[in-house]
Amino acid sequence: MKLIFAGTPEFASQALSAIVAAGHQVALVLTQPDRPAGRGMALQPSAVKNVALAHGIEVFQPLTLKDAEAQAKIAAVGAEVMVVAAYGLILPQAVLDMPRFGCINIHGSLLPRWRGAAPIQRALLAGDAETGVCIMQMEAGLDTGPVLLRGALPIAATDTTASLHDRLAELGARLCVEALGQLPLPAEPQPGEGVTYAHKIEKAEAVIDWTKSAAELDRHIRAFNPFPGAQALFGGQTVKLWQATPVAGSGPVGSVLAVDKKRIVIACGEGALAVSELQKAGGKRLPVQQFLAGHPLKVGDRFDIPA
Template sequence: MKLIFAGTPEFAAQALQAIIAAGHEVALVLTQPDRPAGRGMTLQPSAVKKVALEHGIEVFQPLTLRDAEAQAKIAAFGAEVMVVAAYGLILPQVVLDMPRFGCINIHGSLLPRWRGAAPIQRALLAGDAETGVCIMQMEAGLDTGPVLLRRAFSIEAVDTTGTLHDRLAALGAGLVVEVLGKLPLPAESQPAEGVTYAHKIEKVEALVDWSRSATELDRHIRAFNPFPGAQALFGGQTVKIWQATPVAGQGEIGVILSVDRHSIVIACGEGALAVSELQKAGGKRLPVQQFLAGHPLKVGERFDRPE
């Protein structure tokens, strides 16, 4: 099948690799413009652009798809379908209508739950029992289109955004290849009930509020791993918490209840959190024993409450 692929991050790059491996003709790749990154803030290509260049596929990086020149370029390829995954630009109706089979999207949630930009983090923060991937026929609304294929799996107690991302990306890559091999497929309209929106994650949300329950904070820490990292405050300094487990315990909120070489136990609004991996600003992620060697913490000391 002759297709156009539109995507930007690693989640999309895995799908592009799978589509190429399945033997489809990817005539054009759309991706976000190169962005400055790293210490030198040099321009870096997206993960999708790297895959496209490795396979000699033409790359197009418009700032918008609303101008006639960009639309004419896309139309000229005569693609049968466009596959979209975490692209980052809105597709106007004229573009959605161009391919014979329209545009299909790989979305990392069980629609209509968690439409929008951050479905993985929002599912973890909400304590969802499962997540999955939907391959959706795109329409003008935000992730409102009918679903061609869906597959679910359980969210485990140790899952982070990072681990879920990898499982969802692999699943999405497999499902989109399956759909491409069966087009045209019947699509199932999304139900009106159960709609939730996965609003974009803001850095300020990463702050740890010890007045919340240990169960909530466990989900919070896993949701912000690997980015931007759950941020606690101690003595006015930021300490990122990367790994923790809810445990029994009670005390004044934010106070350290016990310290040993395996964990630092901190009182929460309900229960306590045994923290086992931390990172001081400018430092490395460290297990508790190594962290304490450079930053001793004592029973009775207290983590700050966010303002």
Template sequence: MRLVFAGTPEFAALALRQILAAGHQVVLVLTQPDRPSGRGMALRASPVKELANAAGLEVFQPPTLRDALVQQRIRAAGAEAMVVAAYGLILPQAVLDMPSHGCINIHASLLPRWRGAAPIQRAILAGDQETGVSIMQMEAGLDSGPVLLSASVPISDTDTAASLHETLALLGARLVVDVLARLPLPASPQPEVGITYAAKIDKAEASLDWHRPAWQLARQVRAFNPFPGSTCCLDDVPLKVWRAEAVAGDGRPGMVLRVERDGVVVACGEQALRLGELQKAGGRRLSAAQYLAGTALSPGACCALSGS
């Protein structure tokens, strides 16, 4: 099939790789403009652009799709379908109407649950037992189009946003290739009940609030790994917490209850949180044992909100 592909991060790059392996002709790749990255803030190409360049595909990086000249270039590609995966730009109706089979989106949730920007993180934060991927026929609404194909996966108690992202990216790549091979497919309208929205993750959400139950904070640590990371100040040292679990414990929220080889146990609003992997600003991630080997810490120390 003659395709336009629109995507930006690694999630999308995995889908593009599978689409190419399946023998489809990708005549144009849309991806976000290069962004400053790293300490030197040098411009960096997206994973999709890097893959497209390596495959010799035509790459187009407009800042918006609302411009008439931009739309003219997309129309000139003569695509039968456009595959969209974590692209990051709104597709106006004129673009949605261009391909004969329309625009097909790979969305990392079981729609209509978790429409929007951060479905993987929100599913973990909410304590969902499962999630999945929906291949959706796009329309003007936010992730509201009818679903062509979907599949579910369980969310384990150890899944992070990073591990779940990898699982769902591979699943999405497989499902979209399946859909492309079977077009035209009947699409099922999304139910009117069960709609939730996955707001974009804000860095202001990163700080661990010790007045909350430990199980909620454990979910937060998993959901915010790798971005933006969960933060606190342990004995006045700003830290990111990359691994944690709820354990038995009782005390004033934010007080260090126990200092153990496998973690620092901090009292919460309910139970306690064992911090198992920590990182100082500018340092590397350390297991609790590695961190404690270089930092003296005793029960009764204060673990505060970051920035407080």
């Protein structure tokens, strides 16, 4: 098929690679403008732009799709379908209506659960047993369109946002290619029941509240890995926690119950958390033994409780 692809991060780039490999004609790629990143804050292309350039595909990086010039460029392609994955710009109705088969979206949840910007993190935070990918016919509402294809994945007890992202990106790429090969597909309207919204992750959410249960905080740490990292406060300083396991234990909330070379056990509102990888502000992620060499912690020390 002759198509336009719109996407920005790694999640989307895997789908673009799969679509090209399947032999479809990608006539134009839309992606967010290059952004400053890294220590030098040099402009960096998106993961999708890198894939497009590697395959010699024209890249278009408008700030908005609402102006006539951008819409004219898209219309001139004469695409049969537009595939959208984590693009980051709202598609006006005029753009949604341009391709013969409309615009289809690769969404990383089992709709109607977790419509919105952060479905992977929200599924982990909520303790969902499974998640998945929906290939959805786009309409004006936020992830409200009918579903063309869906696939589910179990969420493992050790899954982080990073590991779940990679599995969902692979599933999304495969389902997207499958959908393109079968268009037009019957569209299944989303049910009115079970709708939840995956609001954008705010950095302030990453702060650990030790009054919560160890099970909740385990999910919290996994959901904020790799971004922005779960943040504990100790003596007013930020310490990021990257790996932990719920264990039995009790004591004053936030207090250190045990310390050895492999773990620091910290009391929670219910149970305790055995932390095995930490990072001080400006430092590297370290296993407990290396972390303790520069930041001694002892039984009875207490992490701050957020106000």
